[in-house]
Amino acid sequence: MSLNPGVMAQDPTHRHRVVGTISSFTAIFVICALGVMGGQDHRAVGLEWLGMSAAAAAVFYVYGYVQAIRLGESSVGLRSRRLIGSTAPYLVEIVGAALLLGG
Numbered sequence: 001m002s003l004n005p006g007v008m009a010q011d012p013t014h015r016h017r018v019v020g021t022i023s024s025f026t027a028i029f030v031i032c033a034l035g036v037m038g039g040q041d042h043r044a045v046g047l048e049w050l051g052m053s054a055a056a057a058a059v060f061y062v063y064g065y066v067q068a069i070r071l072g073e074s075s076v077g078l079r080s081r082r083l084i085g086s087t088a089p090y091l092v093e094i095v096g097a098a099l100l101l102g103g
Contacts, residue, residue, distance in 0.1 A: 012071035016064030020086065027056035046101030053097055057090035 008014045034048040065083045 012068045016068045020060045020064050023060040024056060027052050027060075042100055042103065046097050046099075050094060050097035050101060053090050053093040057087050057094070061087045061090070 008018050031049055031052045034052070035045055061083065
């Protein structure tokens with residue numbers, strides 16, 4: 001992220017990347033907080049982890065990418081490999097959560 005809020009606010013691509021970055025930090029903290037709650041078995045933790053990971057990937061990255069395209073491409077450009085690189089860790093997380101949920 002840029003340290004200049006004016007630059008981030010003017011460019012749709014930067015704006016949605018900032019939202020995605022801050023939201024992913026929030027999702028990490030929520031997943032960790034839910035994981036350390038007592039009295040849960042592996043299925044409950046897997047379900048919580050799966051829900052947060054899927055929501056974070058779908059809402060923050062994919063939706064933000066679509067909105068940035070809809071609002072107009074920036075000078076930086078929107079690349080599908082950047083979207084794949086941003087969502088790949090979430091997909092790995094979703095697979096791990098599904099494995100944990102399945103036992």
